[in-house]
Amino acid sequence: MTWQRRHVLATDDWSRAEIEQVLDQTGAMVEVLGRPIRRTPALRGRTVILFFAEASTRTRVSFELAAKALSADVTNITASGSSVEKGETLRDTVRTLTALGGDVIVMRHAASGAPYFVAERTDAAVINAGDGWHAHPTQGLLDAYTLRGALGDLDGRRIVIVGDITHSRVARSDIDALVPLGATVTLSGPPTLVPSAWRCGMTPRGTTYEPDLDRALDGADGVIALRLQKERQHAGLLPSIREYAKTWGLSEERVKRMRPEAPVLHPGPMNEGVEIAASVAHGARSLIETQVTNGVAVRMALLYLLAGTPEQVA
Amino acid sequence: MVGIRARGDLIATRLHEAIRRNENVDVPLGSLDITLYRDDLTRIGHAPVVRESVIPFSIDDRIVVLIDDVLFTGRTIRAAMDALVDYGRPRAIRLAVLVDRGHRELPIKADFVGKNVPTNLADDVRVQLIETGGADTVELVQAAAA
Amino acid sequence: MSGLADLERDAAQHGWLVSPGFIDLHAHLREPGFEESETIATGARAALAGGFTTICAMPNTEPAIDSPGLVAEVIARGAAARAARVLPIAAITRGRLGKELADLVELAAAGAVAFSDDGAPVSDGQLFRNALEYARASGRPIFEHSQDLALTADGVMHEGVVSARLGLPGMAAAAEETAIARDLSLARLAGGRLHLSHVSTAGGVELVRRAKSDGLAITAEVTPHHLALTDEWVAGSRAFAWEDGGDRATPYETSTKVNPPLRTASDVRACWAGLMDGTIDAIATDHAPHASTRKDVEFQEAAFGISGFETAVPLLLAGVAAGWGTWDRVVEALTTGPARVLGITLPENDRVVIDPNAAWTCDAAALVSLGKNTPLLGRALIGRVVACAVDGELRFDLTRIAAS
Structure with missing residues (x-):
């Protein structure tokens, strides 16, 4: 199959x-x-612009390593110190990025949908490295790769995603990557942190919502814990972090409800003791470090595929 | 012995088996995908599939025989040598090919050749192997007939 | 063409539709303060291109229309434009700040036809009660934008399946419904003439229906976009509520960002049902033009609003063609309905002529309004206003514009 996509904005419309x-x-x-x-010459002479309008070290470094492992030139434009902070509009930033002549723009932005805005207005290929609450496709793909590595095949497998679903681009992209591969997803988390439509039976295809984490984990084939932003408590969505940890935190006891050796994933950075117990995060089931390595590989694969597509679809 | 994907590795496997049977020597065997080292990646318009390379032994200070089906411009062998040296520093690299059809574009020469076949530049040399679903054949398709 | 008689004869020859001039209860003309988005003159001309011979200008300008002098200024500039008749709506509260009542009696005397803090609902229940009661002395209705601001704090689109998928903060239907429920209760208490702006939810329509059946003298309007488009448009759909599939646009187009937000197909159906059974009195455009600088940004940063004058007729014709309503009822809701809301008689010598079969492309050049912010941009539409007469004077003639 020949690769056809020019951008990686979200995987919600990707085929299996x-x-x-x-x-x-x-x-x-x-x-x-x-x-x-750990370096091949595949993208020699190509330029990858890392445009991170929202702070993120892990994802940025992962993309940087990926680009360098393929010998691409890497330019960083981060929020701090760039004109984004000084109130420059996204429209202006896109003009600048295009003028810099990047072949690929990797972007992280606080506004859902911002990568679509950029992709419409530039000749470069755009990879979404996280936009608002919407999507983080490379995380979804690396989680799917990691789970496939641990479970062999995702057909018929049931994966639990627990935490702040509403505000999580990781949850959305995990669903978008896992369900097409044949897995079902059980969403769990406080009702205030799950979109109302998804709580009322209109969950995305292949997913269900189970507020009781113990029941969600019973017999599951794997679990992805999401990072809890502490601001949610101040916004009135949670009574206390303590209660959250007790009710939706991944403890050792809870993890045992899954099938033997069912893996535990977390996109990082973790709040140990909140959404995940330290012993689980560093325990035998944890694939959290594997995720980091796989993250670089997934991003290499996408950079390779995009940089190899025709320059301009006329 | 390191076969170059996607047909050199099959030939390498056969040679490896023949050496094991006749000489009772088990030469370490690997396979190499050179896609990421091609010099025409930006010119072919789409990204060819990258396959995994498998070299389950150290090549440091050893003699490595690269194995491929057809030796033509030499560009594949150049890419293979670049890829190979990312795995270590071999004492020497030798080259074995089933067919040498000439028309080199790089200063590369095979050490072991199954058969030299004079061709025109536009001709096509098609190698089929039982492993890829055909019979073991090498066809020379001349440009006019192709 | 010249004179009403000629106009009507020409229309009859072509098989065009002729109706009394349309009245728009809800338009944003942006002057003073935001003249790069629209002016009273450009807005009044765009209104004619959409068939509206009378338009009510909302007071959310800079400064807000909250003094008799400003009301007079809007009237003067409207008259000078010699296009659609411009009737000013004045603010309910000084500066639209929701703190103290504006001088409603004096504003009415200066020519304000209604009061509204549109875009900034009067959150303080006591103040809103006072406004309803005090406005009785002015003889003018209160137009309320019913929305619970605490429930829509960061919202940028309808809260539902689509907002969940797109990861955008939602505005629940309940935010409109609870506000309408409060406003209806206060109207019951205070009397006065309450008119509900741009009802967009099935629940809101039902609340109005019940209040009316209880004998409460209130009125309500719905917009053409809430009678045709759905929240799926934010995700890139370009199918009307009564259609399936079709072309897709890029998701997160800011031209689909409007307040109240585009709702679901069942809300659209409920709005049509409310229109047909008389629950909804008027169709008003909520014409909200914006300069590109306010729309060529991230979805969450973009201004709310759709440029609506010039696409109203084709949208409504499409709904009628789909069987969701009748043209006669649509015309009532564009003429006698809004006249009743304002307590005026229909201007006798205003006419609009519509070619219901005209196919045209709604591109930026075709729009008279300075605001090109419509998700219909680039789309082929059926049905177009051919001519408008105001007070017997032909002020819009598409054939002549096309020839020149």
């Missing part, structure tokens, strides 16, 4: 074959990362 193609390429990139010299 497209997702599998990325995951298969990711396997080859994992092998590259295991070599004594």
